[in-house]
Amino acid sequence: MIPKLSYELVVIFGGAIVVDLLSSSLLSLMVFVLGASIGSFLNVVAHRLPLKLSLWHPPSRCPQCLRSLKPYDNIPVLGWLKLKGRCRYCRTPISLRYPIVEGMTGLVFVWIAWSFPTPLLAIGYWALFSWLLALSLIDLDTMTLPLSLMRSGLVVGLLFQTLGGWLNHQTVVGAAAQLFSGILGAVVGIWLFDLIRIGGSIALKQDAMGSGDAKLAAMMGAWLGWKLLLLAGFLACVGGAAIGGGAMALGWLDRRQPMPFGPFLALGAMLALFFGEPLLLTYRQLFFPTL
């Protein structure tokens, strides 16, 4: 027979677990909603920034009939589903990309919050992902990477490093050291990708990468530091070669046709962020087991 005290303990602990689960799923839901709303804004950025339009004015409207959206049509994902993907007034189809970007941003925000439980890291990497996603969408649409967006991303990345150094060490030296590691990452980004670009141009006898890619790598280096940046660059090259090569083999892509490399760099950065440490550890154990 289990003593009475044990029953009470079971009830107390069981109750605590249920409360914990509920509060953590409520928190995840709130983070998802925040991410989806930011994803909705990133859609606006990707659409308006290359056209040099204001990001804030006018409010969201249908690109076809120019009528303003109702506030409840603007609710991420749900608004699109309720309208069945068409404008409320003129029935012009609304691209599926909008709800996909919103939903994906929400999910990645939740994933980041789970993986990096300190507020500074979570907020910092939410910002990194937002910059990367906006740049990827613009690169896919226009084959260019706006310098203004990469410059602001670089500055925010260096601020994030400095603040992280300050919070970790509580000293000016600690903050300066972390800032320096961000700057070093940015310099390695520019330097390495210029090298890849020149090498690739010689090998392929055409521009392998736009000069914007080196600047994007610099921005990523500021956030990730040089080690994770190198891994991100490696993953991006592998991904780009596999998908580009596959598309050429299937005849979907002409050899001369340029392919945006920004999305591959962005994906490499996120993979390096989530899986970087275990990947680097496996690499070291495989090739330098004695170290």
Ligand SMILES: [Zn+2]
């Ligand atoms: Zn319309």
